[in-house]
Amino acid sequence: MSLFDSAEASPLRLRSLAALRRTELSDGAWIDLLPGWLTGSDALFEDLAEHVPWRAERRKMYDNVVSVPRLLAFYREDEPLPHPVLAAAREALGAHYAEELGEPFTTAGLCLYRDGRDSVAWHGDRLGRGSSHDTMVAILSIGEPRPLLLRPRYGDAPHVRLPLGHGDLVVMGGSCQRTWDHAIPKTARGAGPRISIQFRPHNVG
Numbered sequence: 001m002s003l004f005d006s007a008e009a010s011p012l013r014l015r016s017l018a019a020l021r022r023t024e025l026s027d028g029a030w031i032d033l034l035p036g037w038l039t040g041s042d043a044l045f046e047d048l049a050e051h052v053p054w055r056a057e058r059r060k061m062y063d064n065v066v067s068v069p070r071l072l073a074f075y076r077e078d079e080p081l082p083h084p085v086l087a088a089a090r091e092a093l094g095a096h097y098a099e100e101l102g103e104p105f106t107t108a109g110l111c112l113y114r115d116g117r118d119s120v121a122w123h124g125d126r127l128g129r130g131s132s133h134d135t136m137v138a139i140l141s142i143g144e145p146r147p148l149l150l151r152p153r154y155g156d157a158p159h160v161r162l163p164l165g166h167g168d169l170v171v172m173g174g175s176c177q178r179t180w181d182h183a184i185p186k187t188a189r190g191a192g193p194r195i196s197i198q199f200r201p202h203n204v205g
């Protein structure tokens with residue numbers, strides 16, 4: 001268990017991953033869930049929101065170039081993460097899944113959803129090995145909860161809706177990136193800011 005001092009009443013602490021609960025989806029996909037894995041994460045949210053070098057990206061859509069509706073940052077395997085608790089989280093995940101995954105989590109992608117207008121459309125992480133191999137993507141969510149939706153690409157297995165924020169952990173595993181899609185939809189209901197931290201193994205994106 002890791003502990004970092006914090007001025008907040010509730011210290012920044014990673015709970016044991018032994019409490020993770022697995023749900024089998026379809027086609028060899030599964031998700032592991034641990035609500036409140038990181039306690040005391042509100043101060044971390046403020047720290048990351050202020051100090052991470054967030055990038056606004058633009059992409060081509062038909063004949064226009066549009067803004068990607070969220071801010072992004074990416075840390076390669078050899079780059080220091082923006083807070084020591086994120087390094088501790090990556091290490092704890094690597095140790096927990098060492099046997100099943102057979103390799104460490106290496107990269108960290110961070111997304112800042114400023115309000116309900118920020119979102120990410122349906123997709124799987126199919127750049128790299130996620131398109132052809134079973135793998136894992138672990139997502140730590142801090143700040144205000146936003147629902148992560150999952151739906152199967154084939155067949156009619158029930159969709160999944162996971163409101164994630166305030167230190168919740170979800171791990172998408174097995175065939176999840178190639179047989180299921182996921183999304184954070186826009187919402188007209190007032191949504192506060194959320195940061196998603198995704199840990200992935202080498203060459204999964």
Ligand SMILES: O=C(O)CCC(=O)C(=O)O
Nearest residue numbers: 111120139148182184196
């Ligand atoms: O915000 C999230 O938790 C999902 C992020 C995501 O799906 C992605 O960046 O590929």
